[in-house]
Amino acid sequence: MISEAHFQKEIDLIITNALREDVGEGDHSSLACIPKNAKGEAKLLVKEDCVIAGLEFAKQVFQFLDPKSQIEFKAKDGDWLNRGDIAFYIKSTSQTILKGERLVLNAMQRMSAIATKTNEFTQVLKNTKTKILDTRKTTPGFRALEKWAVKIGGGVNHRFALYDMIMLKDNHIDFAGGIHQAIEKTQSYLTKNKLDLKIIVEARNLQEIQQIIQHKCIHRILIDNFSFADTQKAVQLIGDVCQTESSGGITLSTAKQYADCGVDFISSGALTHSVYNVDLSLKAV
Template identity: 35%
Template sequence: MIDPEILRRAVRAALEEDLGPGDITSQAVVGEAARGRGRIVARESLVVAGLPAAREAFRQVDPGLAFDEAAAEGERRGAGEPIAFVSGAARSILAAERTALNFLQRMSGIATAVRRLVDRVGESGLQVADTRKTAPGLRAFDKYAVRVGGGTNHRSGLHDAVLIKDNHWRLAGGVAAAVSRARQAMADRGPGAGRRARIEVEVGTIADLEEALEAGADAILLDNMDATTLERAVTRARGRAFLEVSGGVGEDDLQRLAALGIDRVSIGSLTHSVRAADIALELEAA
């Protein structure tokens, strides 16, 4: 789930951005006493994600609105099938509509894309993961949607795990020096370091890979390697470290990577260029 306080703050900010001092159109043309009944419906095949955010949007605008889910998070819905129902003051429904749909459409789009890749992977054991390339301020929502779709979260932030990228080890004086410094820093934190005690290193060449393995890296991120170099890298590293691939990974590459013995693929496009799912709210007078 999404932390309740993060959920409330993000929805509040989204509503303030959209509503400003008020919905002048609805105030002008919809009677104050008008009641409405809305049906939130999928307009294409999708995996539902974002219902908690949609519910919160309607609640913050008007606690008197009734919001009833017609699907569960992670459930598939086909075109024309209902996702949720909302009823109450018509002005309130209209005021919250776009914010609720924005969350639902983005999050369902992410979950749908992830589910498609997870289905391609099947029972191979290859993890499909996200990255930190998320919408500013919405990382918790993007990563939650990835989980709903059946994917795996990478780091939630720079605070969460050690990943030594090329810029890090260049500044540190090389891969080995960077790994050594990181290992010492984690040791200084004591047993409470937890997941952060694992050291992952990004490499792009066989030479960098060998240095990372010799330095004792726990995980290796094989970044933007061509097919031939990647196969050589896996041959050298399999069984010696957790192996992750990132950069230029498409849907058609997944089965090949799984067959190579890769443990995880991280795909930035799952969140940085997601296509929003087509979802609408159909409203009628009650």
């Protein structure tokens, strides 16, 4: 997994690029009618019940625009808020608040939706050993915030990108000539390049699991698109050889049944690719 410093660099890049995209040469609407040094205050109004996420990000945005900006939080990331609640008050120049408004809202609306969805999964799985994982099915350029939101919602981050973990999926296996070839080539590659990366291998059936567990270097087996019955058999086959992860169209209504099969993790792309933004609003005080 990536370090906190690396993760923060990703957040900084998001802020810089988003403001470049949105503000460009200047917020002419504000420049035209609001004095440069005019002070303002606004509140973040929650208009829909949710797990709030992105408060710390909002602080970073406003302080990036003006280090003197002051935020008074009325909640913390991960809190359940109801419609009508105030999440924070921001005091800064009026122009700063207006320049940061859209980025903060766009980010927090999506982050809160992801955190809320993740929290629903964690509640379903709370009496099991199984943890919910995100995937790389994220919005391009926005991944760090979406994975941050998953953690806020109580989930666990999978690999961040292609460079921080090895995951041998069906296409890798087929292109490499089979499971044994893919794993052996991967071990050779890691040794040659002096890389210490964990290896996950996807299995499409029980026969492939039997092949994978012959290799002692595997960190986790991805049990992909298995039935409940075959998932139970897979977990029994794997035993304590390595970690187990179920994936493939798992929903809130089926997650508990997969967890009851004994898997360590369930991964769901729906945490990040199938949510509807939470309704939030930034209003002048």
